[in-house]
Amino acid sequence: MPLSAWFRPPRHLVVLFFGIALILMVALAWLGWRLFQQDRALEQQRVQVRLEHAADIAAAALTRRLGDIEDALARVASLRASELPDSAARLAGRFSHDAVVLVLTGDKVTPYPSGRLVYHPVATPAVKPDVSAFAQGEVLEFRRRDLPGAAGVYRRVAQSGDSAIRAEALLRLARTERKAARFDAALAAYDDLTALGSATVGGLPAELVARHARLSVLEQLGRTDALSEEAGALYEDLLRGPWCLTRAQYEFHAADVCRWSDCERGADAASIAAREALAAGAEWLWDRRRTARDDGRDVTWLNGRPVLVVWQHAADRTMALVGGSTHLTEDWIEGLEPTVQQQNVRLAFSDMNVNHLTAPVGSPQNLVITRTMADTRLPWNLDVASADPLADFAQLAERRRIMLLGLATLAVLVAVGLYAVLRGVGRELEVARLQSDFVAAVSHEFRTPLTSLKQLAELLASGRVTSDERRGRYYTVMERESGRLHRLVEGLLDFGRMEAGAMEFKWERVAPSDVVRDVVAEFQAERAEGGCHVELTVDGPTPPVRADSEALGRAVWNLLDNAVKYSPDRQRVWVHVSQADGLVVITVRDQGIGIPPAQRDAIFRKFVRGTSSDGRGAKGTGIGLAMVKHIVEAHSGEVRVESEVGQGSTFTILLPVEE
Numbered sequence: 001m002p003l004s005a006w007f008r009p010p011r012h013l014v015v016l017f018f019g020i021a022l023i024l025m026v027a028l029a030w031l032g033w034r035l036f037q038q039d040r041a042l043e044q045q046r047v048q049v050r051l052e053h054a055a056d057i058a059a060a061a062l063t064r065r066l067g068d069i070e071d072a073l074a075r076v077a078s079l080r081a082s083e084l085p086d087s088a089a090r091l092a093g094r095f096s097h098d099a100v101v102l103v104l105t106g107d108k109v110t111p112y113p114s115g116r117l118v119y120h121p122v123a124t125p126a127v128k129p130d131v132s133a134f135a136q137g138e139v140l141e142f143r144r145r146d147l148p149g150a151a152g153v154y155r156r157v158a159q160s161g162d163s164a165i166r167a168e169a170l171l172r173l174a175r176t177e178r179k180a181a182r183f184d185a186a187l188a189a190y191d192d193l194t195a196l197g198s199a200t201v202g203g204l205p206a207e208l209v210a211r212h213a214r215l216s217v218l219e220q221l222g223r224t225d226a227l228s229e230e231a232g233a234l235y236e237d238l239l240r241g242p243w244c245l246t247r248a249q250y251e252f253h254a255a256d257v258c259r260w261s262d263c264e265r266g267a268d269a270a271s272i273a274a275r276e277a278l279a280a281g282a283e284w285l286w287d288r289r290r291t292a293r294d295d296g297r298d299v300t301w302l303n304g305r306p307v308l309v310v311w312q313h314a315a316d317r318t319m320a321l322v323g324g325s326t327h328l329t330e331d332w333i334e335g336l337e338p339t340v341q342q343q344n345v346r347l348a349f350s351d352m353n354v355n356h357l358t359a360p361v362g363s364p365q366n367l368v369i370t371r372t373m374a375d376t377r378l379p380w381n382l383d384v385a386s387a388d389p390l391a392d393f394a395q396l397a398e399r400r401r402i403m404l405l406g407l408a409t410l411a412v413l414v415a416v417g418l419y420a421v422l423r424g425v426g427r428e429l430e431v432a433r434l435q436s437d438f439v440a441a442v443s444h445e446f447r448t449p450l451t452s453l454k455q456l457a458e459l460l461a462s463g464r465v466t467s468d469e470r471r472g473r474y475y476t477v478m479e480r481e482s483g484r485l486h487r488l489v490e491g492l493l494d495f496g497r498m499e500a501g502a503m504e505f506k507w508e509r510v511a512p513s514d515v516v517r518d519v520v521a522e523f524q525a526e527r528a529e530g531g532c533h534v535e536l537t538v539d540g541p542t543p544p545v546r547a548d549s550e551a552l553g554r555a556v557w558n559l560l561d562n563a564v565k566y567s568p569d570r571q572r573v574w575v576h577v578s579q580a581d582g583l584v585v586i587t588v589r590d591q592g593i594g595i596p597p598a599q600r601d602a603i604f605r606k607f608v609r610g611t612s613s614d615g616r617g618a619k620g621t622g623i624g625l626a627m628v629k630h631i632v633e634a635h636s637g638e639v640r641v642e643s644e645v646g647q648g649s650t651f652t653i654l655l656p657v658e659e
């Protein structure tokens, strides 16, 4: 079909409808999209307001808490020396394991809880023991190379009551024994030195020196199992921080011990780094204190980890809180939980370069509100984000679902509408085609009798027909043809009235067998020449029906006419009148071409002509059966058809018997 055909009536309706529907759909989709965008922006704004509010609350709470800690540090710093340890320990007890409270004085740093620093910024001043007691032993050891003699001297001095002298003597004894390759005696001397506990040798704790030296002997002896076990134990003690070591001393011993015990794999690397970061924090503050004596709060990166340092000066003391990243999470963020929980948000800290000090609040595409250090005067930037971003937008997703559902419903409605319009237009086109077929058929029906009437009339008028007998035959033909024309015109007029619902029936009580008998006789008379034969049988006396005998006769005539028309080979028709179940049954049977099953309902519609009429030259207008249906239904009856292609058809009229 050419495209232009779609723009001509009635198809243009389809195009119009489709165009309008499409525009409507696009407009609705666009509007829906805009609405959704706006809704989303509003929702985002609402979430932002909530986060701003939560950020303000959290910042205020953090500032208050930091202020409280600074006050507490200042208070403890100003206490008397005797009261200080208890108060400092109490203060330290408020924080997690990743924090330490420090007291910095002119020459030392004291951590609370003690042992939390793996190394100290300053060394403990070493007490120089009187070494004259070892002079004799050293002469024997170094000048005379009399190792047993020297060992005897050192062993004697090691009996001294002064623990510093004993420690020095035991160290020398162990050395001499090692030189003499008496390793077990050397190890025993180191054990004795270890047992001295808090004594120092050469500024280092005697215990550490002894255990370290023991390890080197074990290495020398190749006792790897004992070496690794003792080295592991020493490393754990180093981390527990019982000794006051400098950074260099700690790193020297830790490096050696690690070499012997493979500590990196054995211990938790992150927690070691955290402990070292606290010590680095103490060192950082010590260095700073040398140049400035102000109070302060800061987060600084030490050993690749963030360290919070808050400090307060009082007289000659500085009190400080040093905490690592776990402290920031556990004591600051989780400490704020009750405050932020009702806001349903999460918090995180970052430094001025936006490095995360704690776990970030969420993925970058989520909305994050930041309160900067400049805004809050806190030592970090505060990030606040929703704890459940999906829940924030759950309602929005619900609204979007409803909108999509609406659009889908609309699309379905438009599709149904389009289908209905297409069907309507299809029907309209079909009726238009049938109507034009009808006009052609009617003209054809008229032309045949009119032509023969005209010819006969001219013949008679010319006076050339002299025989009375021939003239009489012509008159009979003329009468029959004009009768046919009359019936045709009457039929069309009646059909028009029936269609308009204006047909007036003349109801009377009639015997259906009489009506059928008259029609058959009349039909036989008219068609006798064509060789057609109608066989009528009536089963007994038929009860009367309420009918318009002329209309009923027309219905039977139409059926007879069709039966003959569509039986080209055998012009034999059987008409039967009977009664059954309170109904009068009139059947018209032929042995004609039959009707395909698909057309058995359609042929009762106006203008519809079946395929049986195609190509066989059967004349007709397609209104015969429509009229039969009209008439029978007006009589409260029913018309049925049974047919087999090639075998014939049987039309049955059922009429209710009049009571």
Ligand code: ADP
Binding pocket: 558, 562, 563, 564, 566, 590, 592, 593, 594, 595, 603, 608, 609, 610, 611, 612, 613, 619, 620, 621, 622, 623, 624, 625, 626, 649
């Ligand atoms: P028409 O003027 O075409 O006969 P009708 O309404 O009387 O119109 O019949 C409709 C169609 O039904 C016919 O075109 C024909 O195809 C089919 N038809 C009607 N009666 C018969 C019959 N007895 N045998 C075969 N086909 C029939």
